[in-house]
Amino acid sequence: MSRRRIQLCADDYGFDRAISLGILDCIDAGVVTATSCMVLSPAWPHWAPALKERGAQADLGLHLDLNEFAHYASRSLKGWLLAAYRGAVPQALAAPWIESQLDAFERRIGRAPDYVDGHQHLHQIPGVREAVLQVLTRRYGHACALRITCSRHWRGAKAALIGRLGGRALAAGARAEGLRVNRDFAGVYDFEPATDYRERLEAWLRSLPEGGLMMCHPGRAGSTETRADGIRAARVNEHAVLAGGQALGLLQSLDIEPGRCRDWDVAGPD
Template identity: 35%
Template sequence: MSEAPHRRIWLCADDYGISPGVNRAIRDLIARGRLNATSVMTVGPAIGRDEADALNKIAAESARCAIGLHVTLTAPFRPLTMYFRPLDGGLFLPFPKLLRAGLMRRLDSEMIRAEVMAQLASFRDLFGRAPDFVDGHQHAQLYPQVRDGFLAAVKEAAPDAWVRQGGRNIALMQRLAAPKALLLDVLSMQFRRRAARKSIAFNPAFAGAYDFTKVSDFGSLMGGFLDGLPENGLIMCHPGFVDDVLAELDPLTTQREHEHAYLAGEAFPQLLAANKVTLA
């Protein structure tokens, strides 16, 4: 009897462009063959021609590494479009306020579309092409009303890109055990329907959400993320080296270094092999 084939998955590092330390950590893992995707924040303070060229170079030298756009619509970042609303002190709304505004139908989908179009144009200017895929910082692409503007922009400016949905491929009882991931499951149901209606491809399943406020064993978490993940399923991760820029912008700091250390170490490829998984 022939051995079962390996599952091919996507392991995507979010937030390229948020800080120099995060950028270096992501490039290091791509060079080691430990990532096969990363998504770029074009509104981040650490993205420009040099950082884009460095990413392009290291990705071109790897067996296969997709580069996507990490659409950013939440604080503490600023929009690229001049008349974007609502804002909070000139910044995007914090994600709880943005989600609440979408649920209450208080957002302008056309304004969202225009901002996503601007970020797509910025990506094209930096990389000379459209992104391979498009996802969202703090999962904002899944929020009500936001998803309509997001998908309209992707369909117009990057029609060959796939988009990230956040639904998991697990049993009901497992879903109920993780409230944050359960919310992503619920939001992703409508997102998938809308993407399918527009003939926009998306990942069949998602993993990688966990409580960043707690000290966690990332190796154990990764084993759970792989469990039941189908072919072409996607795991998000947030590796990085902590620097002053990151500390000023994001509460997720030292856990990024834990993620990098695990992904760069020898236990990670052993885990992939034990689960008959390869990076796509």
């Protein structure tokens, strides 16, 4: 039996020093093989070079940001969802935001992103998702992959809700455009510091198929120089497992090979 290839993707690279260093630790540990970049953060220009040096070790993606560092981030997550589902986020409005963030990624990394996803999954909401599909295919053809949030198995109410807020519609659009997508999605939890992250990690890894994706949010301890980070304690817990050897041991015991976007195909979830 061949080994399963599953990608562990660290979100929020460039948010600040502690998060960026924590993600680099996890890439260097051979566990994380993708990271999603917040190119509007004031810390991004400083941390982009270290990531660029690791381009052979991990896929580098754009973490589309509508509600954190963007000048148009006046809405909360809830505000964006309400606006999108009442038709107040037209594709023509969203497309320039996506273009500008792709430009910012390319300026620092020197090439197109391997994939695109979204901060708090806002890349999948109505208006934005259509713009994402249009911009990606126009700029890159079929070369840039796309994260989808649909889970093939029950992984809790929060995970199910995230998938229902546009995941299937985005997957259908990606299939229609011939874009590669992950075959399953895991990593959603409540970020409570008391969570046994190793236990969660093992459960997610056991349930993911070949070509699946598990998102994670590792970071080192420390204050932030950019914006308040409400999940810092959870990031530190994740970092201890992902960079400290436990995750690598789990991957080996479960016969899992850290995957890449090239393992994905255009056949998203049914």
